[in-house]
Amino acid sequence: MRRCQTVRLKKGDEEKMANLFKQTKHAIIQCCTFGADKHAMKTKSKSGKRHLDNTWHIFSYAQRKELIELASQGMRFIKAAHPEIRLVRDVLVEHWNEFLETKAETCSTSTLEQYCSRIRKIGRCINHYYHANVDWHSKLRAPTSLTTPYGEEQRVQQMTREDFDALIKWAQRPGAKSRPYIGWELSARFGYRVAGAASARVNDVHLERKGHFG
Numbered sequence: 001m002r003r004c005q006t007v008r009l010k011k012g013d014e015e016k017m018a019n020l021f022k023q024t025k026h027a028i029i030q031c032c033t034f035g036a037d038k039h040a041m042k043t044k045s046k047s048g049k050r051h052l053d054n055t056w057h058i059f060s061y062a063q064r065k066e067l068i069e070l071a072s073q074g075m076r077f078i079k080a081a082h083p084e085i086r087l088v089r090d091v092l093v094e095h096w097n098e099f100l101e102t103k104a105e106t107c108s109t110s111t112l113e114q115y116c117s118r119i120r121k122i123g124r125c126i127n128h129y130y131h132a133n134v135d136w137h138s139k140l141r142a143p144t145s146l147t148t149p150y151g152e153e154q155r156v157q158q159m160t161r162e163d164f165d166a167l168i169k170w171a172q173r174p175g176a177k178s179r180p181y182i183g184w185e186l187s188a189r190f191g192y193r194v195a196g197a198a199s200a201r202v203n204d205v206h207l208e209r210k211g212h213f214g
Contacts, residue, residue: 019075019079020075020076020078020079020085020086020087020088020091021071021072021075021076021079023087023088023130024071024075024088024122024126025068025071025072026129027088027122027125027126027128027129027130028058028064028067028068028071028122028125029064029068030125030129031056031057031058031125031128031129032058032064033057033058033059034058034059034060034061036057036059038052038057038059041053041055041057054120054124055124056121056124056125056127056128056129058121058125063121066118067118067121067122067125070115070118070119070122071122073099074096074099074119075088075091077098077099077102078091078095078096078098078099081095081098082095088126088130088132088134089126089130089132089133089134091134091136092134093134093135093136093137093138093139093140094139096119096136096140097139097140097141097143100112100115100116100141100142100143101143103115103143104143104144104145104146105146105147106147107145107147108145108147108148109142109144109145109148109149110148111145112142112143112145113142115142116140116141116142119136119140120136120137120140122136123135123136123137164184164188167181167184168181168184168185171184183197183198183200184197186200190205
C-alpha cells in the first residue's frame with residue numbers, strides 16, 4: 001500500500017497557509033504511514049508485554065479521516081474565538097478545552113473522550129512535522145456531557161418493526177427512483193451504521209460459514 005511521503009515545509013511556508021485548519025490538515029496528511037509495520041514499532045513494557053507507544057504515525061485512512069474532521073471543527077472554532085492566532089503552533093490546550101465545552105451539550109461522554117484522544121494525536125503530528133512543542137495533553141479535559149452526565153449509553157432506543165416497515169413501504173412507493181431501503185435493510189439485518197451500509201459489498205456477507213457477517 002502506498003505511503004504518504006513527508007515533504008518538509010520551507011521556512012516561512014507555514015505562515016503562508018491560509019488558516020489554522022489547512023496547517024493542521026497538512027501536518028496530519030504528512031504523518032500518514034499507510035502500510036508501515038505497526039508490530040515492529042512496538043516496544044516491551046516492564047511486564048514484558050509489547051505495546052505501541054504514543055506515536056505521530058497514522059496507520060489507516062479511517063484514522064486520517066477522523067483526525068481531519070475533528071481538526072476542521074476545532075480549528076475553525078479556535079480561529080473564530082481567537083482571530084489573533086495565525087500559527088497552529090500557537091494554539092494552546094486551553095483553546096481546545098473551550099472547543100470541547102461547546103460539544104458537551106450534544107456529545108456523549110464516550111464521544112468527548114474520543115475527541116480528547118484525537119486532539120492528543122493531532123498534537124503529536126504538529127510537533128513532529130513542524131518541529132513544534134505544543135502540549136495538548138497534560139491539561140486537556142473532557143467536560144461533563146450534558147446528554148450523558150453519568151456516562152450512560154446515549155443510543156438505547158430501537159426503532160419498532162412497524163415504523164421500519166412503514167419506511168420501507170414509503171421508499172418503495174410507485175414512482176420512487178431512489179433505493180435507500182437497501183441500506184436500511186442491511187442496517188436492520190447486520191447492525192450497520194450509516195457509513196457501514198454505504199460501503200457494504202456483496203463479498204462482505206458469507207452465508208455458508210459463521211463469522212462477522214455470517
